[in-house]
Amino acid sequence: xxxxxxKSVFKEGAxxxxxxxNSIYKxxxxxxxxxxxIFLGQVRADVIDGKxxxxxxxxxxxxxxxxxxxxxxxxxxxxxxxxxxxxxxxxGKVSTGEICLFVFVSSPxxxxxxxALEYIVxxxxxxxxxxxxxxxxxETHQWKQNT
Amino acid sequence: xxxxxxKSVFKEGAxxxxxxxNSIYKxxxxxxxxxxxIFLGQVRADVIDGKxxxxxxxxxxxxxxxxxxxxxxxxxxxxxxxxxxxxxxxxGKVSTGEICLFVFVSSPxxxxxxxALEYIVxxxxxxxxxxxxxxxxxETHQWKQNT
Amino acid sequence: MFIxxxxxxxxxxxxxxxxxxxxxxxxxxxxxxxxxxSKYDALKSKDFQVAxxxxxxxxxxxxxxxxxxxxxxxxxx
Amino acid sequence: MFIxxxxxxxxxxxxxxxxxxxxxxxxxxxxxxxxxxSKYDALKSKDFQVAxxxxxxxxxxxxxxxxxxxxxxxxxx
Numbered sequence: 001x002x003x004x005x006x007k008s009v010f011k012e013g014a015x016x017x018x019x020x021x022n023s024i025y026k027x028x029x030x031x032x033x034x035x036x037x038i039f040l041g042q043v044r045a046d047v048i049d050g051k052x053x054x055x056x057x058x059x060x061x062x063x064x065x066x067x068x069x070x071x072x073x074x075x076x077x078x079x080x081x082x083x084x085x086x087x088x089x090x091x092g093k094v095s096t097g098e099i100c101l102f103v104f105v106s107s108p109x110x111x112x113x114x115x116a117l118e119y120i121v122x123x124x125x126x127x128x129x130x131x132x133x134x135x136x137x138x139e140t141h142q143w144k145q146n147t
Numbered sequence: 148x149x150x151x152x153x154k155s156v157f158k159e160g161a162x163x164x165x166x167x168x169n170s171i172y173k174x175x176x177x178x179x180x181x182x183x184x185i186f187l188g189q190v191r192a193d194v195i196d197g198k199x200x201x202x203x204x205x206x207x208x209x210x211x212x213x214x215x216x217x218x219x220x221x222x223x224x225x226x227x228x229x230x231x232x233x234x235x236x237x238x239g240k241v242s243t244g245e246i247c248l249f250v251f252v253s254s255p256x257x258x259x260x261x262x263a264l265e266y267i268v269x270x271x272x273x274x275x276x277x278x279x280x281x282x283x284x285x286e287t288h289q290w291k292q293n294t
Numbered sequence: 295m296f297i298x299x300x301x302x303x304x305x306x307x308x309x310x311x312x313x314x315x316x317x318x319x320x321x322x323x324x325x326x327x328x329x330x331x332s333k334y335d336a337l338k339s340k341d342f343q344v345a346x347x348x349x350x351x352x353x354x355x356x357x358x359x360x361x362x363x364x365x366x367x368x369x370x371x
Numbered sequence: 372m373f374i375x376x377x378x379x380x381x382x383x384x385x386x387x388x389x390x391x392x393x394x395x396x397x398x399x400x401x402x403x404x405x406x407x408x409s410k411y412d413a414l415k416s417k418d419f420q421v422a423x424x425x426x427x428x429x430x431x432x433x434x435x436x437x438x439x440x441x442x443x444x445x446x447x448x
Contacts, residue, residue: 017175021168024187028164028244031192037264038185040171041448044255045178060447061379061440064425089447097175101448108191110371114265117184121257121448129422129440130447131380143381144446188371207370208302208363211348236370248371257448268371276345276363277370278303290304291369 009069009087010062014098015040023086023104033083033106037113039121041101043094051136055095056144061129065089068128072120080116082107087120089130156216156234157209161245162187170233170251180230180253184260186268188248190241198283202242203291208276212236219270227263229254234267236277295319299330300363308336324353326362342366372396376407377440385413386441401430403439419443 020038027033046053069087076085083106090100101124105116125146132144167185174180193200216234223232230253237247248271252263272293279291297318301309318326323344331338344351347359374395378386395403400421408415420427424436 017168017172020171021164024167024246025164028189028246031190031243033189033244034191036185036187036189038183038187039257039260040183040185041257042175042180042183042253043178044181056446058446059379061377061422061425061442064422064440065447067425096178097180099171099175106189110186110188110268113186114261114268118261121261125445125448127445128447129379129442129445131443132446133380143443145444146446146448203369205369206302208300208345208348208365211345211363212370214348272368272371274368275370276302276365276368278366279369280303290366292367293369293371 008062008066009089010060010065010091011088012090012092014090014094014100015088015102017099020099020102023102027084027106030083030106032108034108035110035113036104036106037117039101039103039117040099042099043096045096046134048134048136048142051138051140053096053134054137055093055135056100057093057133057135058089058091058100059131059133060089060091065128065130069124072123072127075123076105076116076120079119080105080107080112081109082112082116085116085120087124089124089128093135155209155213156236157207157212157238158235159237159239161237161241161247162235162249164246167246167249170249174231174253177230177253179255181255182257182260183251183253184264186248186250186264187246189246190243192243193281195281195283195289198285198287200243200281201284202240202282203247204240204280204282205236205238205247206278206280207236207238212275212277215275216271219267219274222270223252223263223267226266227252227254227259228256229259229263232263232267234271236271236275240282295357296360297326297357298361300361302363303366305337305340305342305364305366308334308340318357321356322353323351323355323357326357327353330364340366372434373437374403374434375438377438379440380443382414382417382419382441382443385411385417395434398433399430400428400432400434403434404430407441417443
């Protein structure tokens with residue numbers, strides 16, 4: 001694993017459901033897998049001071065973000081008996097209702113995928129330098145902050 | 148909710164990835180959702196005493212199983228702030244690498260979906276009368292048992 | 295009392311049928327099981343739970359319902 | 372020492388640029404921040420972390436790297 005160059009997890013724009021379905025399909029040849037767990041982050045139409053969010057525009061410190069994604073990946077494989085792990089995050093504009101984060105883990109056993117997925121998603125939220133501009137319907141904006 | 152008749156969660160044969168992708172797609176109009184969590188059970192090609200599982204044939208005490216699924220659903224909605232929940236389980240033959248269980252929960256917030264999904268999957272494994280005949284490549288079989 | 299007993303999975307392999315009906319003059323689940331054990335010897339060595347009208351019951355539960363089921367270990371998911 | 376400073380998100384809104392390079396003769400992160408605070412007054416009221424060569428550092432970390440970044444709160448996912 002150590003010689004593998006971190007592959008970018010970023011995709012321009014929203015992650016579509018067909019891509020996700022296809023990603024699931026590709027795992028059907030891996031017959032040691034018994035359990036998959038998938039997390040999807042979707043952009044919410046939050047109402048803040050009477051204004052409704054219509055999209056989030058994501059930017060990132062890409063080099064650092066990709067290193068962090070790589071560290072999270074390595075540490076998850078070390079901690080958990082995973083067969084596969086895939087992470088995709090949007091950059092650019094993602095409208096409300098669209099998907100901006102896709103995390104997919106697979107393992108022979110279910111207990112493992114539950115623990116691993118939550119670990120990975122929390123690490124992404126905490127450690128990866130991605131920034132989100134919440135754009136309101138009236139074109140004003142505010143900056144999103146993970147809690 | 149109380150007048151709703153339990154809808155069957157059973158599907159004949161494997162659950163295909165296109166159906167899952169499409170189910171994700173349908174949630175993109177629900178803009179109060181911020182997080183989806185999906186569990187997929189996939190049939191493993193376990194090797195037992197030198198023989199490889201090629202498929203599982205599922206049967207169920209259907210009426211009781213549907214009531215149990217309904218109880219699990221009601222109790223999950225009571226315990227967790229969920230926007231949606233969907234459960235599908237295969238009946239009949241599902242080959243190795245194919246998907247036999249699809250559980251899909253959605254909520255405004257991520258913490259909720261992690262807890263809810265694990266709760267639901269564990270309840271399905273423990274409480275729903277579904278039976279699985281593991282069919283080996285040589286046509287012999289043994290009966291699967293959840294642990 | 296006329297009752298219907300449903301069999302599933304490996305239990306149905308032993309009884310060689312998915313369902314049978316019988317006149318039952320006893321009172322408890324355990325009494326019904328004694329009848330079934332004498333009819334299907336191999337049942338004794340099998341692990342199963344009993345449901346009455348789709349709810350799990352115990353050996354000392356009274357039989358009141360018309361639908362009894364013998365359920366081998368669950369394997370959903 | 373010649374360093375490059377990258378700005379992101381709401382920090383870049385204040386600095387009105389994504390990146391700038393400057394000669395830095397101090398030693399610590401805190402000294403660099405003092406320079407930036409005097410250049411961009413609005414920075415003082417903003418919440419951000421500092422990364423040096425893609426690792427988070429503290430106010431009292433020594434500046435050794437050529438790439439510094441000011442990172443506002445993360446919002447991934």
